[in-house]
Amino acid sequence: MVDFTLTDKQREVRALIHGFAATVLRPNALAFDRAHCVPDDFLMRLSMMARAFPSGGGDAELPSEYGGQGDSGAKPAAPKKGSQAQRFTLIGAEEMAWGDASILLCMPGPGLGGPPVRFMGTPEQRARFFGVFQTPGLHFGAYGLTEPGAGSDVSGIRTSCRKDGATWVLNGRKCYITNGARADWVVIFATVDPALGRAGQRAFVVERGTPGFSVGKIEEKMGLRASETAELVLEDCRVPEANLLGGEALYAGKEGFMGAMKTFDMTRPLVGVMAVGIARAAFEYTRDFVRENYLLARPLPRYAQLAAMVAEMGRLVDASRLLCWRAAWMADEGMPNAKEASMAKAYAARAAMRVCADAVQVLGAHGLEKHQLVEKWYRDIKVYDIFEGTAQIQRIVIAKRILREVPTW
Ligand SMILES: Cc1cc2nc3c(=O)[nH]c(=O)nc-3n(C[C@H](O)[C@H](O)[C@H](O)COP(=O)(O)OP(=O)(O)OC[C@H]3O[C@@H](n4cnc5c(N)ncnc54)[C@H](O)[C@@H]3O)c2cc1C
The missing domain is CATH 1.10.540.10 (Acyl-CoA dehydrogenase/oxidase, N-terminal domain)
Structure with a gap:
């Protein structure tokens, strides 16, 4: 239960x-x-x-x-x-x-x-790459899937990989990679042949300092500006075969691509709940503002409309959290949760955008001032509707599963 x-x-x-x-x-x-x-x-x-x-x-x-x-x-x-x-x-x-x-x-x-x-990863790979985080200092990993021509359509990646003796040679560009510039290692998705689609994809751990692996431009973004988003360049980058995640046997079926997708089942509820955190911040600020400025001092019609907006914001925050918690509960129970993870992420991001926009609306010009956080939350929240799968992509994931499901009652 x-x-x-x-x-x-x-x-x-x-x-x-x-x-x-x-x-x-x-x-x-x-x-x-x-x-x-x-x-x-x-x-x-x-x-x-x-x-x-x-x-x-x-x-x-x-x-x-x-x-x-x-x-x-x-x-x-x-x-x-x-x-x-x-x-x-x-x-x-x-x-x-x-x-x-x-x-x-x-x-x-x-x-x-x-x-x-x-x-x-194999047990050896997990020990090698996670072991880094047990050494002193600041250590980061990153995830390199997106390319200039392949964002939502992850089966369309063009970064190439070619086996040459005991190494793989990688060529291509990745973009918008969170913490990519400071990462000790990045999981890079590449393809042996784009014509093979998902079956051609391989995942490599590329370590900082590998010859042919460099950081391109750092993006300047509207929101989440303190979080660094980098372009990564691979030019005849030679990666040891030991860095092919899971070894070659893993890619006999669709496992490589499924590994990338499984990442999203784990992270979408997490990303959704981050949107909840931002939305709750905007909701609480607005609630307190309305309490302090309107509750007793203003005529009822105006207060009533603003109070209704605050009520709606509270409802959206709670509903989003519950969807995220359901997806997490299913993961904890070992149940497949791809549909529910997508529902949670899609709903929470859109709901949070509405909450942050309404926060600015209720506050009026005060909500647009640069020296306070409501304006920042309004900018930050848009990213949540784009990364980890856009709203449109979540709809595709949800629709596919709903249409395939057979009712059990
Ligand atoms: C701050 C930030 C951090 C990021 N961090 C990472 C990271 O660490 N690693 C990583 O690999 N990527 C990362 N990304 C990239 C992110 O995952 C992509 O931006 C996202 O997948 C969307 O791809 P795109 O930007 O190429 O847009 P596109 O895929 O080009 O989409 C453009 C529009 O078309 C719509 N669309 C696309 N396909 C369809 C379809 N089939 N049906 C209907 N509509 C469609 C989309 O919903 C969107 O509205 C990050 C992005 C941002 C903004």
């Missing part, structure tokens, strides 16, 4: 992370947004503080045996039933995004590169 009542421990961890988000992330959010980066010394302090969080507050993409708080990398296909690990992760992520979503994306760790290494 689904039961979303928080345990005492979950409540305690949420309160701890909330305090951290309110006192460490929020006060720095605007300055880092203007600077377009989060300084390394701040990230170092942040990661030391986050490591002290009890289970549920730390790095969910890093398996527990490598110092993180994700599921064990040793048995990636068999999540512990009823573990609540995914939902616990979502609780922490909402609070962190409430504090600042840009800083959250800059946190050291394997990031989106974590799930493919967990799901597709």
Whole structure:
């Protein structure tokens, strides 16, 4: 039975992370947004503080045996039933995004590169690439799928890979890669032959410093400006065969492509709940503003309309969270959740955009001022409707599954 009542421990961890988000992330959010980066010394302090969080507050993409708080990398296909690990992760992520979503994306760790290494990597590869995060210093992983000609259509990637002796030679360009410029390694998806579609795709871990692997331009974005998004260039880049995720046998079927997709089933509810965190921040700010400025002082008709908007914002935040928690609960129970993960992400992103837009509307010109956070949340939230699959792509994923389903009643 689904039961979303928080345990005492979950409540305690949420309160701890909330305090951290309110006192460490929020006060720095605007300055880092203007600077377009989060300084390394701040990230170092942040990661030391986050490591002290009890289970549920730390790095969910890093398996527990490598110092993180994700599921064990040793048995990636068999999540512990009823573990609540995914939902616990979502609780922490909402609070962190409430504090600042840009800083959250800059946190050291394997990031989106974590799930493919967990799901597709051999035990040796997991030990090698996750082991990096146990060494001192700031360490990042990244996920390189998108290319100038292939964003939503991931089967259309053109980055090529060719086997030459004991190495693979990679050529191509990846774009908009989160933390790509500072990553110790990036999971790069390439193809042996574009004509083969998904069957031709391979995933490699390309390490920083590999000859032929370089960072191109850093994007200047409208939102999530403190989070670095980089172009990556591969020019006759020779990668050892030991860096082909899962080894060649994995690619006999559709496993390579499925590995990329499985990443999304794990990360879409997480991305959805980050949108919830931003939306909740905008909702709470607006609620307090209406309380303070309109409740007693203004004529009822105006207050009534604004109160109705605040009510709608609250409804959207709660509904989004529940969809995200359902998808996470299914993952925790070991149930397939691709449809529900897409529903959660698609709904939460669109709902959060509406909440942030309404926050500006209720606040009037005050909502557009650069020195306060509502304007930033309004800019930040749009990215959530684009990355991890656009709204249109989520609809395709959902529709395919709904139309294939056979009712069981
Ligand atoms: C801040 C940020 C961080 C990112 N981080 C990463 C990262 O770490 N790693 C990575 O690999 N990528 C990353 N991306 C890229 C992101 O995943 C892509 O932007 C996204 O997949 C959309 O691809 P696109 O931008 O090429 O748009 P397109 O795919 O060109 O889409 C343009 C429009 O067409 C619509 N569309 C496309 N196909 C269809 C269809 N079949 N039916 C209907 N409509 C369709 C889309 O919904 C969209 O509205 C990031 C992007 C951003 C903005």
